[in-house]
Amino acid sequence: MPGFFFSHNNMTELNGKEDCKLAEGKVHKKKQKAFGADLKSYLRCMVPHIESGIKTSSSRNVMLSAEEVIQWSQSLEKLLASQSGQNVFREFLKSEFSEENIEFWLACEDYKKTKSDHLHGKAERIYEEFVQSDAIKQINIDYQMREATAKKAQDPTHTSFDEAQKTVYVLMERDSYPRFLKSKAYLNLLNQLQTNTSK
Secondary structure (H helix, E strand, O other), X not given: OOOEEEEOOHHHHHHOOOOOOOOOXXXXXXXXHHHHHHHHHHXXXXXXXXXXXXXXXXXXXXXXXXXXXXXXXXOHHHHHHOHHHHHHHHHHHHHOXXXXXXXXXXXXXXXXXXXXXXHXXXXXXXXXXXXXXXXXXXXXXXXXXXXXXXXXXXXXXXXXXXXXXXXXXXXXXXXXXXXXXXXXXXXXXXXXXXXXXXX
16 A cells, blocks of 8 residues: 555654645744645655655654545544654644644653652643643643643652643543644645545
8 A cells, every 4th residue: 555654753754844844933823724735845855755665764664544534534643653654743733833732742641651669750740831830731631620630740650640641632632633623734645645546
């Protein structure tokens, strides 16, 4: 089955190229339609690199097929289970100025796999980056949850961020995810893959 080969680092590597760079910082909330055009040109730049088989710094390649991209539409869980899905969804969230949600969710997933002797340091970093009231990437949780999460982070366990993570997941699932599925970002990628498959 024909498909694209994605390196795990491919999206960030290609972002550095002038023609492929998304207009970060230039996309305004009122101009979200422009994001679809930006991603379309980004995909156009990406496709030749993928098809020509250029080796990237990552030795692990992921085959991205139309079937996988269709599966992303079945649930947010399936989208986030895919490395490529995470990357595309993160780019979409950047266009909506809400990438802190997926970054927090991923940080929590990583945190759960952390060895017990490293929990304190990671808990502190996650709290400072996403939870505290003046955090640079502050997540959208209410005051009570922010306080409860702060207490749990002071005496960390593997479940310290579970409630906040669940809240952010539900927020993405109800808010950003449905818009993502209707976005040009998702539809262009799916169309590109289906066109490539039918050749």
